[in-house]
Amino acid sequence: MINRQGVFKISIGFINGRFISIEEEVIPIDERGHQFGDGVYEVIRVYNSMPFMADEHLERLMRSAEAVQIEPNQSLDQLKEIINQGIEISGLTDAEVYIQVTRGISPRQHHFPQCPASLSMTIRPVRLVSEELRRNGASVTLMDDERWANCYIKSLNLLPNVLAKQAAYSAGHYEAVFIRDGLITEGSSSNVFVVKGQVVYTTPLSKKILSGITRQAVIGLCKELGIALEEKEMTTEFFMDSDEIFITSTTTELLPICSVDGQTIGDGKPGSITQRLYTAYQVLYKGTKNRQNRVIL
Ligand SMILES: Cc1ncc(COP(=O)(O)O)c(C=O)c1O
Known part of the structure; x- marks a missing residue:
């Protein structure tokens, strides 16, 4: 081998x-x-x-x-x-x-x-997200956050995440987005972003969510691109009433969400700010040098 x-x-x-x-x-x-x-x-x-x-x-x-x-x-x-x-x-x-x-x-x-x-x-x-999902956007379902109080720790104990993801999959959704005390926390294996009136919002860091590395990269890209970003506690109503939603994770990168529990988000297509950030994210990782220090673009 x-x-x-x-x-x-x-x-x-x-x-x-x-x-x-x-x-x-x-x-x-x-x-x-x-x-x-x-x-x-x-x-x-x-x-x-x-x-x-x-x-x-x-x-x-x-x-x-x-x-x-x-x-x-x-x-x-x-x-x-x-x-x-x-x-x-x-x-x-x-x-x-x-x-x-x-x-x-x-x-x-x-x-x-x-x-x-x-x-x-x-x-x-790598298991790539299908081109069709990237093009058309995915759907998510909202679910009670039944996890423990220390979700900032990337612990092996993922049973609530596994059960939530399976429930979402079984109902035809890509991801489960958690709600705790009436506020959006994060996905079962992703962080959550919303775009509303040209401003990007994401849940603030606390013990209730994982400090995603992709989240961190996207926040950096917003600054670089001059896109306003606010870390904000989001109610379900705020979330559902957004122009764009996307989720982030190491394996999913940025994925547009166009439907929440069957309700269309924005015009039902991946939004322009999501697309702009995804393009910028690709430039960021495509700049990753290989072992011979060559940049492959
Ligand atoms: C619960 C949860 N939140 C957020 C993320 C995203 O983190 P990252 O961008 O570091 O992959 C993950 C990734 O697996 C996760 O499991």
Whole structure:
């Protein structure tokens, strides 16, 4: 499976110090990520063989780990090195890196064991959003936010997110958008933006949402492009009565939302500000240099 020449393109795994075939069955029965969801994770997009906004993702991974008192065995630089090595071995130029740190492997007990943290990773070809969805926009459904109080931590415990996403899918929607105390928080795996009268709005950072790296990039692009942006608590009425809606995430990038629970948003087509920001986002990531420091546009 070693692929130093970049000849093959393969999905690969990594666990506690070694690269493995993606099919290898490796999780020990007493792994706490497996038994308790006792860990944190990141998803990083690879463009042109380079991880995009890797520092931001890995800094968030460290913050999440600190928040749940897990001490990763690797420094941020070592993590970056492992990811880069993995990308090289996989031979993939466009990929998704999934990386998780757990409290480790120890006989099951609730309190913290004395054991080193585990690190595992997968690198796979990217699953692109269909061109049709990008062109026509997606639909979302609103749902009560039944998650815990610390959604700023990118924890492995995703059961409420999984159930919400499945309920949305089963009802023919792309995403579930959560409401807590009458206010929009975020999607089950995305942040939420609204455009109204040429102003872009997004939910302010708090413990109720994840500080999305794509959200951060989009806020930066608004500043660069001179588009007014406001971080604002949004009621359901405010959300439904918008000119444009889009969601953001590492894998979805920016995706226009043209319908909420069957109600058309704006004129039912992806809006002009959403499109402008998506184009700018593409320029941003297409400027990602590959390993030979060449910019591929
Ligand atoms: C709950 C939640 N909010 C927001 C996001 C978007 O974060 P990012 O842009 O860093 O991928 C994600 C991504 O998976 C998520 O799971």
